[in-house]
Amino acid sequence: MSLYHRPIPIFWWLERRSYLVFVLRELSSVFIAWFVVYLLLLINAVSGGSAEYERFLDRSGHWWVVAINVIALLFVLLHSVTWFGLAPKAIVVRMRGRRVPPRLVAVAHYAAWLVLSAVVAWVILR
Amino acid sequence: MTTRRPPAPEPFLWLLFSAGGMIAALFVPVLLFLFGVAFPLDWLTPPDHAHLLAVLRNPITRLVLFGLCALALFHWAHRFRYTLYDGLQLKRFSVPIILFCYGGAVVGSIISAYLLLRV
Amino acid sequence: MADQITLEVARYRPGLDTEPVMQSYQVPLREHWAILDGLTYIKDHLDGTLSFRWSCRMGICGSCGMTVNGDPQLTCATFLTDYAPGPVRVEPLRNFPVVRDLVVDIGDFMEKLPTVKPWMIRDVDSPVEEGEYLQTPEELDEYKQFSMCINCMLCYSACPVYALDPSFVGPAAIALAQRYNLDSRDEGAADRDDVLTSPEGIWACTFVGECSAACPKDVDPAAAIQRYKLTAATQAVKNFLLPRGAR
Known part of the structure; x- marks a missing residue:
């Protein structure tokens, strides 16, 4: 019997919007890795003394560094939003023997995000 | 209890991926916004050197930042590995991909530990 | 509302075709007709050679899954009027080898x-x-x-x-x-x-x-x-x- 097997195009994720969003979500990991590199450069500059820290601040103002960071921020936000959206599917929380509604678990994640962001901003800006 | 296979790496890699995804989702947006966008564009005044140095010398900061760097790198390693497998259909090169991704995460974690201890 | 809608149906005849070809049929656009009713109309009135699977017609047997306008759907639970004015593209379920027309190897x-x-x-x-x-x-x-x-x-x-x-x-x-x-x-x-x-x-x-x-x-x-x-x-x-x- 001659069965027909549909070939899969190399860029199969361009065929559906949801597949494209999925691949963009997965690519956010590259920008998270970039952030780690950027953070390590900052830490290195701070330990190198006040002059080196100033140089880091100057360099971070270059238009292309800002451009990379703006794109990275958009991808990182995509990561956070999709992550908090999907986490309640894996994490089942029980209180007094009853399952906490997944929506509430998601709300708790957003609350934690808000509080931790505020704490980090306070530590840095205070 | 049935006899178990030797522990496969996948559950542990997935846990590192998940922990990294969670810590990155919580901490990266605010840090990247401040140091990557808000300070460079003068929306906010960057903290002075002495203040950042004091913050970085606090052992709790170092611990949190090390956890963030190492776990976020393992998050990248795991996700990027599967992105190459599926997105570009490169599963046949799984051995070099695994070495590059997780190897990169291990090296990156060691560098983060070194830089944080040196502050 | 127009009284007809075009169904573009994937045809694959093993031994004759090397890959599916699309064939268009005009079927009545009735309010309570599902895609499956359109296919049944083709089979009964227009082209008896068209092959597709179905059984219960009420969304519980799981036999009539096909790709409708690119989305996987139960054709008995997907209505023609939702796709008006058409045309509606009906293909076999993706990711399974095609045996004939809309029938896949499960x-x-x-x-x-x-x-x-x-x-x-x-x-x-x-x-x-x-x-x-x-x-x-x-x-x-x-x-x-x-x-x-x-x-x-x-x-x-x-x-x-x-x-x-x-x-x-x-x-x-x-x-x-x-x-x-x-x-x-x-x-x-x-x-x-x-x-x-x-x-x-x-x-x-x-x-x-x-x-x-x-x-x-x-x-x-x-x-x-x-x-x-x-x-x-x-x-x-x-x-x-x-x-x-x-x-």
């Missing part, structure tokens, strides 16, 4: 399904005289959602991981394994673990989530898989850290 799923042992497993069956195994409504709620699966395979059709690697156990089979794992009367979780935690099992899933979006019965296979990942990973850590007796 052998792969039929072989995989029993490997996850989707039935009640007990260490010791209690005697019939003791009556049924009792269960509270809360215990029922734990797995009820996953028991709604009708094996229609729309989730496999939506899953890019399965498309790229057909050895993947797949959404429905894993969701059905979880349907029994989460049942308070079942004691077979350890028996299912080997297949579920194999490289072709849960770890192959990258949580695209399209299986859950495609499901006509609101089963959430993606959630079933992620939950089992967490269960399996927690168990792996326990096995690693704790001595044998304490697990």
Whole structure:
């Protein structure tokens, strides 16, 4: 019997919007890795003394560094939003023997995000 | 209890991926916004050197930042590995991909530990 | 409302065609007609050679899954009027070999399904005289959602991981394994673990989530898989850290 097997195009994720969003979500990991590199450069500059820290601040103002960071921020936000959206599917929380509604678990994640962001901003800006 | 296979790496890699995804989702947006966008564009005044140095010398900061760097790198390693497998259909090169991704995460974690201890 | 709508149907005649070709048919556009009614009209009045599968016509047998305008759908539960003025593209389910026209080979799923042992497993069956195994409504709620699966395979059709690697156990089979794992009367979780935690099992899933979006019965296979990942990973850590007796 001659069965027909549909070939899969190399860029199969361009065929559906949801597949494209999925691949963009997965690519956010590259920008998270970039952030780690950027953070390590900052830490290195701070330990190198006040002059080196100033140089880091100057360099971070270059238009292309800002451009990379703006794109990275958009991808990182995509990561956070999709992550908090999907986490309640894996994490089942029980209180007094009853399952906490997944929506509430998601709300708790957003609350934690808000509080931790505020704490980090306070530590840095205070 | 049935006899178990030797522990496969996948559950542990997935846990590192998940922990990294969670810590990155919580901490990266605010840090990247401040140091990557808000300070460079003068929306906010960057903290002075002495203040950042004091913050970085606090052992709790170092611990949190090390956890963030190492776990976020393992998050990248795991996700990027599967992105190459599926997105570009490169599963046949799984051995070099695994070495590059997780190897990169291990090296990156060691560098983060070194830089944080040196502050 | 126009009284006709065009169905563009994928035709594949093994031995004659090397790949499917699209053929257009005009069918009546009636308010309560599903895509399946349109196909039946073609078969009865226009072209008796068209092949497609169907059985119950009420969304429970899971036979009439096809790709409608690019989306996996049960054709008995998808209405022509929702696609007016048309044309509507009807193709076989993606990710399965096509036997003829809209009929796909479902052998792969039929072989995989029993490997996850989707039935009640007990260490010791209690005697019939003791009556049924009792269960509270809360215990029922734990797995009820996953028991709604009708094996229609729309989730496999939506899953890019399965498309790229057909050895993947797949959404429905894993969701059905979880349907029994989460049942308070079942004691077979350890028996299912080997297949579920194999490289072709849960770890192959990258949580695209399209299986859950495609499901006509609101089963959430993606959630079933992620939950089992967490269960399996927690168990792996326990096995690693704790001595044998304490697990």
